[in-house]
Amino acid sequence: MEAKSIKELLENGWLYINGIFELNSFKKILQDYTKSEFDIVENILSPHKIGDKILTLSKIYGLDQFPFHTDGAQYTIPPRYIVLENKSEDEEIANTNLIDGFKVSAGQENLFYNSIFEIQGNGFKELTPIINCRKIDKEKILRFNPEIMISVIKRKKTILNNLINNYPRIKIKWHSNDYLVIDNWRMLHSRDEVNVNSKRKIRRLSFYIKNYE
Numbered sequence: 085m086e087a088k089s090i091k092e093l094l095e096n097g098w099l100y101i102n103g104i105f106e107l108n109s110f111k112k113i114l115q116d117y118t119k120s121e122f123d124i125v126e127n128i129l130s131p132h133k134i135g136d137k138i139l140t141l142s143k144i145y146g147l148d149q150f151p152f153h154t155d156g157a158q159y160t161i162p163p164r165y166i167v168l169e170n171k172s173e174d175e176e177i178a179n180t181n182l183i184d185g186f187k188v189s190a191g192q193e194n195l196f197y198n199s200i201f202e203i204q205g206n207g208f209k210e211l212t213p214i215i216n217c218r219k220i221d222k223e224k225i226l227r228f229n230p231e232i233m234i235s236v237i238k239r240k241k242t243i244l245n246n247l248i249n250n251y252p253r254i255k256i257k258w259h260s261n262d263y264l265v266i267d268n269w270r271m272l273h274s275r276d277e278v279n280v281n282s283k284r285k286i287r288r289l290s291f292y293i294k295n296y297e
């Protein structure tokens with residue numbers, strides 16, 4: 085992992101890697117650059133492996149297309165970065181799509197920074213703007229998940245959904261040995277519809293900032 089790649093990630097909000105990905109060296113360089121320390125949580129994502137305890141997008145949507153969302157939008161501080169690794173045996177699997185939430189918010193400051201939404205789910209409840217600048221010094225945190233966020237003014241959620249769903253998306257087509265690093269405080273991601281016979285399997289590493297939940 086080169087420092088150049090980290091710069092690309094910080095500039096664009098995402099980074100695509102094909103080939104070798106060294107988790108420890110990536111973590112170290114990222115920590116040096118961002119002056120943060122991370123705890124990493126690993127999950128295997130598969131449309132056929134659905135847990136029964138908590139409500140997840142896999143449970144709600146199954147094989148259907150996922151809406152754009154932030155991972156862990158129901159946490160006060162969601163994971164800072166996520167790394168997705170293609171572990172599928174299939175040659176072709178459903179695309180992952182990205183949009184830059186900060187770009188979508190340009191010209192829509194009132195909606196993104198000043199309108200209050202309620203996040204509710206899995207026992208969690210919070211009132212927050214979509215982009216919150218107050219949780220961590222000098223950092224903006226974008227949180228969005230249409231399944232668990234409601235606005236008192238219904239029209240606002242409709243406008244927000246339309247903006248996000250009509251914004252040009254970056255399509256990530258998966259190959260073997262592919263990794264995708266996502267700035268989860270800035271980018272929204274979604275997944276295309278999955279074929280019923282697909283053995284799509286993605287390893288997800290969530291980088292939580294230490295000392296925050």
Ligand SMILES: [Fe+2]
Nearest residue numbers: 153154155273
């Ligand atoms: Fe996700």
